[in-house]
Amino acid sequence: MIRLDGVSYAYPDTVRPVLENVSLDIGRGTIAGILGASGAGKTTLAKIIAGFIPHVDGGELSGTVSVEGQGMGDLQLAEAVSRVGLVIQNPFNQISGARYTVREEIAFGLENFGVARPEMQDRVGEVADLLNLGPLLDRSPYELSGGQQQLVAIASMIVLRTPVLVMDEPTSQLDPAGTRMVFDVLSTLRGAGITVVIFEHKLELLHQHADVLYVLADRSIVAAGDPTDILADAHLAEWHIGSTRYTRVARAAQKRGLLAGLRHLPVSLEQAVAVFADDGGAR
Numbered sequence: 001m002i003r004l005d006g007v008s009y010a011y012p013d014t015v016r017p018v019l020e021n022v023s024l025d026i027g028r029g030t031i032a033g034i035l036g037a038s039g040a041g042k043t044t045l046a047k048i049i050a051g052f053i054p055h056v057d058g059g060e061l062s063g064t065v066s067v068e069g070q071g072m073g074d075l076q077l078a079e080a081v082s083r084v085g086l087v088i089q090n091p092f093n094q095i096s097g098a099r100y101t102v103r104e105e106i107a108f109g110l111e112n113f114g115v116a117r118p119e120m121q122d123r124v125g126e127v128a129d130l131l132n133l134g135p136l137l138d139r140s141p142y143e144l145s146g147g148q149q150q151l152v153a154i155a156s157m158i159v160l161r162t163p164v165l166v167m168d169e170p171t172s173q174l175d176p177a178g179t180r181m182v183f184d185v186l187s188t189l190r191g192a193g194i195t196v197v198i199f200e201h202k203l204e205l206l207h208q209h210a211d212v213l214y215v216l217a218d219r220s221i222v223a224a225g226d227p228t229d230i231l232a233d234a235h236l237a238e239w240h241i242g243s244t245r246y247t248r249v250a251r252a253a254q255k256r257g258l259l260a261g262l263r264h265l266p267v268s269l270e271q272a273v274a275v276f277a278d279d280g281g282a283r
């Protein structure tokens with residue numbers, strides 16, 4: 001579905017590549033989480049998958065990027081945009097500035113895609129329900145809070161029904177309830193066969209919702225696999241992506257002599273409960 005083979009990239013007028021030899025292979029209908037410290041290259045990778053690099057940002061891109069078997073480098077930007085939706089990191093920048101209401105803002109991309117008006121209204125209504133935006137539809141996009149703008153930015157991409165949705169830190173402005181809602185929407189998208197690539201720092205939610213995790217560090221993908229394996233990996237600290245609170249509690253317990261001999265640190269609450277229950281006999 002989404003394949004990157006040996007992708008390297010340097011921004012215009014820079015010498016040092018930001019990404020080197022990145023390879024990924026993400027299947028259809030997968031929720032793939034990509035983790036990386038600040039400055040690791042997450043936004044850069046998001047733009048590469050969506051074809052914004054090199055179409056918009058320019059620079060030196062090598063290797064191959066394909067979506068549904070089609071090389072993104074061979075497509076015009078308009079064709080790339082119809083395959084991959086990109087929710088950009090700063091929701092304020094995603095707002096078109098060309099529309100007066102949230103309803104029109106969400107429909108903006110559909111107008112560009114030439115979708116007929118009745119279908120447009122149905123699709124906007126559907127995505128507004130999904131993200132609880134109904135009460136905001138007649139408001140100006142500029143009157144909204146940062147979190148509300150972020151939901152509108154997500155809605156305006158979901159509504160396009162592109163086969164791939166790339167989300168660059170889509171919950172950064174949201175409170176815990178809004179964040180959970182966005183993560184729950186991922187499952188709905190997966191059910192519709194949409195492939196989601198989400199760049200996020202919220203490890204516990206990623207662990208619950210992602211099918212696979214990738215770690216971006218030192219300009220490349222340094223780990224890929226099952227979310228539990230990745231988040232319990234012995235190298236976790238070296239990747240500077242943090243750890244779940246359950247892992248941290250277990251580490252603190254080990255420092256006090258508990259959980260001796262435990263080979264895999266817990267990542268989720270359920271795993272932590274099991275691990276501490278097993279350890280009960282030792283005290």
Ligand SMILES: Nc1ncnc2c1ncn2[C@@H]1O[C@H](COP(=O)(O)OP(=O)(O)OP(=O)(O)O)[C@@H](O)[C@H]1O
Nearest residue numbers: 011012014018036037038039040041042043044045
């Ligand atoms: N337009 C640009 N020109 C030159 N260098 C850039 C440009 N945009 C980003 N960079 C550099 O590329 C590197 C990766 O940046 P990127 O924004 O992809 O990281 P990130 O993981 O998304 O960071 P954050 O967590 O802060 O969003 C950084 O060193 C950054 O300074």
Ligand SMILES: [Mg+2]
Nearest residue numbers: 042043044089
């Ligand atoms: Mg970023």
